[in-house]
Amino acid sequence: MNLTTQRRPICELSDDLISQIAAGEVVERPASVVRELVDNAVDAGARQITVRLQAGGVRLIAVEDDGFGIPRGELPVALRRHATSKIASLADLESVGTMGFRGEALAAICSISDMRVASRVLDSGHAWQLDGRTGELSAAARTTGTTVEVRELFYATPARRKFLKTDATELAHCIEAVRRQAMVRPDVGFAVWHDGKLVEQWHACTGLALQDQRLRHVLGSQFFEQSVAVDHTSAAIRDDGTPLIRVWGRAGLPDAARARADQQFAYVNGRFVRDKVIGHAARSAYQDVLHGHRQPVYALYVDIAPARVDVNVHPTKIEVRFRDSREVHSAVRHAVESALALPRSALQSSAGLPPAAAIIEHLGAFGALNRPVAQLTYAQAAPVFVANTNRGVSDVEAMWPRPQPQLQPPSSQPEVADALQTWRLGRAIAQLQGIYILAENAQGLVVVDMHAAHERVVYERLKAQMDTARIQSQPLLIPATFAASPLEVATAESACETLALLGLDITPFSSKTLAVRAVPTSLAHGDAVQLARSVLAELALHEASTVVQRAQNEILSTMACHGAVRANRSLTVDEMNALLRQMEATERSDQCNHGRPTWRQVSIKELDALFMRGR
Ligand SMILES: Nc1ncnc2c1ncn2[C@@H]1O[C@H](COP(=O)(O)OP(=O)(O)O)[C@@H](O)[C@H]1O
Ligand SMILES: [Mg+2]
Structure with a gap:
């Protein structure tokens, strides 16, 4: 037996x-x-x-x-x-x-x-x-x-x-x-x-900003300098008059993201937790600014009315259960998103930046590629059969910021000094290789990837319009027609409401031809056919899901890429300055839609070091 x-x-x-x-x-x-x-x-x-x-x-x-x-x-x-x-x-x-x-x-x-x-x-x-x-x-x-x-x-x-x-x-x-x-x-x-x-x-911290001091000690000053303060209180109020949820701490800048998720700390009422809701909310706050599979770094503290969280679900209390996980998700997401949206001050950004050598390497890498990666992905996807846009103006003019006279940096010396102080990204000096804008600010040299930067500016504008209602649309005088695949025709038919929300009117002209009858006003001078094809391709991908926010943002991002200025277009100094001013006024403008940086600061100190000055 x-x-x-x-x-x-x-x-x-x-x-x-x-x-x-x-x-x-x-x-x-x-x-x-x-x-x-x-x-x-x-x-x-x-x-x-x-x-x-x-x-x-x-x-x-x-x-x-x-x-x-x-x-x-x-x-x-x-x-x-x-x-x-x-x-x-x-x-x-x-x-x-x-x-x-x-x-x-x-x-x-x-x-x-x-x-x-x-x-x-x-x-x-x-x-x-x-x-x-x-x-x-x-x-x-x-x-x-x-x-x-x-x-x-x-x-x-x-x-x-x-x-x-x-x-x-x-x-x-x-x-x-x-x-x-x-x-x-x-x-x-x-x-x-x-x-x-x-x-x-x-050591026990004393004086002001205890928490900041401690995080600096525990996670290092590099974490600290490459992160922004988070502090958000939810609008809802508890019985005793205090807010329902407060989310505070620090969120790493997209540049500081890592290959592994080993620097993500979340606390609920002072207790370290591993929580899917918080993790997901934080992750989605980075969705718009983080490259590929990079992992953000953060230390987030969620303070919530004790009655709204159950800490007794796991013997080691490392997991908690929220009474309403949606309220926590939205508070965390909002807290991190809004902290990241603030454009960095020039001071803060130069502090955490890599040394000049790394920047020069970065320039080299992009220079060799000769155009931003974003362009490659969509350009290949859409060979144009009948390019019938009837437009002499390139896509650049469409979204290109018209230089505004009052924003132009004055040329006399004392005022130039003023301008350098006033404008975070300084005044444009020159364009490099048709890709980069070089500008001068109080800290030294600013290098801007013009396509990446402009893409973000356009994207944020489209998102803002989308938030308020639908994207403003402009009918084309002569519809732009193109030979379409059966999938494209089917998508255009089934997604016509979504297309309308996006400011696009694309309808079948015959069984094998589609006609673009209206495009978003802000992209009116672009290539309507290219735009239509890219958006249809995106929609076909997301077809199964009802158009959730995520898919929507991806589509807007595609549209922005079309609207953004291309490499190898020479810009006047006025145009360059206009873009710098737009970047300063745009949320999240420090990263392009794909999470790459749009600009870098090279400080005078770093330049001096390159030339061994002052030693
Ligand atoms: N370092 C300590 N100082 C004072 N009291 C302690 C300490 N450690 C344990 N205790 C006492 O012993 C009790 C049992 O501890 P423990 O088994 O960890 O349970 P719990 O912390 O859940 O109460 C605590 O409630 C506390 O009263
Ligand atoms: Mg104990």
């Missing part, structure tokens, strides 16, 4: 076994212990928390704090399962403000390790130490606060111990656990020691 299928009698699990199983949910690796103990220290009002580790935390994890301590009589209770000082009723759970509340961590950790807790409360003569294995209480020496020592983690469950990674990996996870708490508690100092060496330290 097969032993494994032999039935055993039903019996109750021993308490010991139950607690070990429960421990498995909370304690996966040393970092889980570090997290629970640091959470407890924070809940005890600690100002300084010191974590000491040996062998990646497997041999020893000791967390020492200067919090309010545990009185002698309560020490044994603290190690019992479901024993907590943090909530007393279900109602408390709905407004829990502490990191802990399940009363499980100490019991769980105790059941799988050799644990000792030493603690001293304020008005006690000395500290008391409890041995978790023997239950023995003895007098100990220490100042007010608590030290929890955890030795030989998983000693009783070698199978689990085998799953641990190298000491270095476990150490990295332990540090990450402390970092996550450090990012939300700038008022608390943290130190991490490993095998007798100090490996990480964040």
Whole structure:
């Protein structure tokens, strides 16, 4: 008989076994212990928390704090399962403000390790130490606060111990656990020691802008300089008059995005979480400005009425459930989107930029390509059979900003100096290779990719029109007809309402010919047939979905690409200046629709360095 299928009698699990199983949910690796103990220290009002580790935390994890301590009589209770000082009723759970509340961590950790807790409360003569294995209480020496020592983690469950990674990996996870708490508690100092060496330290911040100081320390000044402040409060108000949701923190600029999603930190009411709603909302805020599969970086803090979020859905509380995930999604998305939409100040942008050498490399790469990538994608897609646009004017003139006399930089010297101060992107000096505009501002040299920049300006204008109603349309005097594929004809017929929203009127002329009868006013002088074909191709792609915002933006982006000035068109200085002024006035104008930068600053300092001046 097969032993494994032999039935055993039903019996109750021993308490010991139950607690070990429960421990498995909370304690996966040393970092889980570090997290629970640091959470407890924070809940005890600690100002300084010191974590000491040996062998990646497997041999020893000791967390020492200067919090309010545990009185002698309560020490044994603290190690019992479901024993907590943090909530007393279900109602408390709905407004829990502490990191802990399940009363499980100490019991769980105790059941799988050799644990000792030493603690001293304020008005006690000395500290008391409890041995978790023997239950023995003895007098100990220490100042007010608590030290929890955890030795030989998983000693009783070698199978689990085998799953641990190298000491270095476990150490990295332990540090990450402390970092996550450090990012939300700038008022608390943290130190991490490993095998007798100090490996990480964040001093308690004082003075103004604590959070900024801490983020700078934890994530580095590069993160800080390449990010913008986020702060948005939802319009809806709670009963007590405070806003329903506040989203704040910092969002990395598109340039700072990374290949991996390893710098995305989200907090809900001070608790680090992995949350799909927040992640998706943040991601969609970058949709318009981020290139391909790049991952944005951010540290976002969501403050929400406790009753609107359930933190008790996961043993480690890393997941939460929102009562209304849509309100959170829209608050986060809006917060990040509006922070990114503000054009960067020249000061801020030059601070986080790569050195001149990198910029010159960048110029080289684009120069070799000789035209922006965006153009390649659509131009190939649409061979023109009957180019019947009846127009002598190129597409450039259509959207090209007419130079406005009052915006022209004056030529006399003192006023030029003024102009450099006033205009973020400065005054145009010259055009390079038919691709770049060179301008001068107070910081030095500005290099603008004119197609990319103009494309964004046109795109934002189309989006703005789309938001207010529909895109303004202009009938063509003579319809532009072209030989169309059956798919194009079918798409034009089925999507005629969407086309109307987009300012386009494309109707069958015969079974194999389509006629473009109206185009968006702002693209009126462009190539109507090219535009029609591109939009139809996009629509065919998105046909299945009802035209959601995303598809809509992609279509507008395609249209903008058509409307934008092409490479190799020479511009007058006035035209260049007009574009610079439009960029300054346009949201998100620092990136083109495909997430590439539209302009770069080369500072005088970088130019000096190139020529080794001032050394
Ligand atoms: N570092 C500490 N300082 C003061 N009290 C502590 C500390 N760690 C644990 N405690 C006490 O022990 C109790 C049990 O801790 P724990 O098992 O982590 O459960 P929880 O944090 O969910 O309450 C806590 O409610 C708290 O009263
Ligand atoms: Mg706890």
